[in-house]
Amino acid sequence: MASRRRMSLFGGIALICAIAAGGQAAAQQFPPEQINQGATLYASNCASCHGEKMKNPPWAIDLATFPRDSRARFIDAVTYGVRNMPPWGDVIKPDGVAALWAYLVAGEAK
Numbered sequence: 001m002a003s004r005r006r007m008s009l010f011g012g013i014a015l016i017c018a019i020a021a022g023g024q025a026a027a028q029q030f031p032p033e034q035i036n037q038g039a040t041l042y043a044s045n046c047a048s049c050h051g052e053k054m055k056n057p058p059w060a061i062d063l064a065t066f067p068r069d070s071r072a073r074f075i076d077a078v079t080y081g082v083r084n085m086p087p088w089g090d091v092i093k094p095d096g097v098a099a100l101w102a103y104l105v106a107g108e109a110k
């Protein structure tokens with residue numbers, strides 16, 4: 001099961017790498033492509049627990065309230081997992097985790 005998910009993610013990850021290779025914008029400024037990539041990753045990996053578009057999470061914490069100045073905490077939690085939250089580091093590349101952060105900060109929180 002895990003390997004099938006990995007396979008289907010692969011195309012997406014390659015695309016993200018291509019887009020993100022353009023470089024990271026300065027703090028809290030995110031290119032729309034990066035936010036869109038984050039939205040796609042979120043929809044396929046995170047929404048089942050954290051709620052569609054970060055709204056009304058079925059049981060995990062509400063990411064809409066995650067502190068916007070805690071980027072490092074977000075990156076660590078997503079990459080390595082925290083308590084009941086599974087680690088994503090072997091499924092989602094650092095570029096993808098950065099895109100998820102862009103989506104969290106700029107995508108749904110406007």
Ligand code: HEC
Nearest residue numbers: 045046049060061073074077078082083084085086088100
């Ligand atoms: C299997 C359900 C599940 C999935 C899927 C999931 N999470 Fe979580 N997540 C949780 C739970 C449960 C917690 C609360 C962990 C705790 O504190 O016990 C959590 C916590 C978090 C936190 C907060 C960590 C902190 O420091 O407070 C972040 C950020 C987060 N998740 C991001 C994500 C992202 C991004 C994804 C998609 C890549 C994702 N989660 C997918 C269940 C999930």
